[in-house]
Amino acid sequence: VLKLPVGVSMYKHNSKLVSLTGDRPTGHLHLGHLVGSLRKRVEFQETYNQFIMIADTQGISSSLNPDLVAVNIKQIMTDYLSVGLVPEKNTFFVQSTIPSLCEITSYYLNLVTLSRLQRNPTIKQESAEKGYEESMPMGFLCHPISQAADITAFQTDVVPAGEDQKPLIEQSNEIVDKFCNLYGDGVIKRVEIIYGNTARLLGIDGQAKASKSLNNAIFLTDPPEVVKSKVYSMYTDPNHIRVSDPGQVEGNMVFHYLDAFYDNYAELEQLKADYRKGGLGDTSVKAILYQVLEEVLEPIRERRQNITNFVIDEILHLHWYKANSIASQTLSNIRSAIGIYSLNTN
Ligand code: ATP
Ligand code: MG
Numbered sequence: 001v002l003k004l005p006v007g008v009s010m011y012k013h014n015s016k017l018v019s020l021t022g023d024r025p026t027g028h029l030h031l032g033h034l035v036g037s038l039r040k041r042v043e044f045q046e047t048y049n050q051f052i053m054i055a056d057t058q059g060i061s062s063s064l065n066p067d068l069v070a071v072n073i074k075q076i077m078t079d080y081l082s083v084g085l086v087p088e089k090n091t092f093f094v095q096s097t098i099p100s101l102c103e104i105t106s107y108y109l110n111l112v113t114l115s116r117l118q119r120n121p122t123i124k125q126e127s128a129e130k131g132y133e134e135s136m137p138m139g140f141l142c143h144p145i146s147q148a149a150d151i152t153a154f155q156t157d158v159v160p161a162g163e164d165q166k167p168l169i170e171q172s173n174e175i176v177d178k179f180c181n182l183y184g185d186g187v188i189k190r191v192e193i194i195y196g197n198t199a200r201l202l203g204i205d206g207q208a209k210a211s212k213s214l215n216n217a218i219f220l221t222d223p224p225e226v227v228k229s230k231v232y233s234m235y236t237d238p239n240h241i242r243v244s245d246p247g248q249v250e251g252n253m254v255f256h257y258l259d260a261f262y263d264n265y266a267e268l269e270q271l272k273a274d275y276r277k278g279g280l281g282d283t284s285v286k287a288i289l290y291q292v293l294e295e296v297l298e299p300i301r302e303r304r305q306n307i308t309n310f311v312i313d314e315i316l317h318l319h320w321y322k323a324n325s326i327a328s329q330t331l332s333n334i335r336s337a338i339g340i341y342s343l344n345t346n
Pocket of ligand 1: 021023025026032033160161163198200201213214
């Protein structure tokens with residue numbers, strides 16, 4: 001089924017700009033991924049040379065269960081294909097299968113200070129969520145560095161991602177600047193983050209972010225009855241007790257999700273006005289949201305039916321060669337720029 005070149009000795013980037021994103025295989029993808037990143041990736045696959053990485057090495061630093069990671073890789077690949085990402089237009093790969101990334105990371109470790117990592121807002125936030133305090137693993141603390149290795153290894157121009165990734169992109173660019181200062185320009189490059197239409201989708205419980213590990217998300221795999229019960233349990237306005245009470249739209253998850261997914265803007269503005277005035281009950285708005293989400297999720301469920309583990313294995317095998325070639329090439333350039341000793345094999 002797959003029409004991909006095999007047996008090519010060395011892949012070179014064509015003139016297209018490069019897009020790269022990654023997801024930790026810590027569970028199924030959810031609506032936050034869809035609006036924060038996946039929809040942009042579907043758009044970008046048409047014009048960018050797009051790489052999509054399953055960040056298992058990084059996943060191990062947070063979930064610490066390699067058996068689960070293997071299963072989750074299949075799940076995430078299924079999620080990618082089910083939203084309309086196609087193997088002919090993307091390069092899918094698993095982070096741990098590209099050894100150059102670890103070596104690049106080890107050189108970058110010298111370009112970042114401990115205090116800089118400890119001040120990274122994403123690290124601070126995720127560490128608080130995980131309750132690490134003094135027992136933070138180094139692998140977790142250093143993940144902004146390994147992420148810079150991932151980004152730069154593929155000569156990435158853009159990363160379509162959510163707002164939580166901004167500090168990590170800044171960290172990558174700082175590493176690039178430092179590297180260029182020390183070892184010269186033209187080996188690795190700065191990158192730009194591009195947000196989806198919702199830079200941060202909040203949790204159904206009203207928490208700062210819908211996330212796999214906080215289990216406060218609607219997953220792409222949730223069946224209709226689960227979507228329904230999640231929508232009906234959503235955090236709304238606690239002071240909107242009777243239908244006739246005026247309600248608050250801000251901080252109300254039902255409206256936050258409608259903002260992200262409902263494309264009938266005129267109707268949405270009317271709903272907000274009615275809710276604010278009083279007379280529109282939570283149950284009625286939730287029924288609308290449920291319908292809107294079902295329209296988003298139904299085609300995704302349908303595509304999922306045809307994806308087998310065999311197809312996933314085949315894609316990962318075929319795409320590995322290209323990903324590995326490009327990362328090795330960058331590593332080789334980095335080694336030369338730094339002046340790392342290399343054995344003369346002639
Ligand atoms: P974990 O809880 O394991 O960190 P996660 O749900 O945060 O999982 P990641 O794998 O960390 O998911 O993120 C993958 C990509 O999806 C990143 O680009 C991230 O910015 C984006 N993303 C994740 N959650 C959201 C969200 N709630 N809103 C917008 N973008 C999101
Ligand atoms: Mg995350």
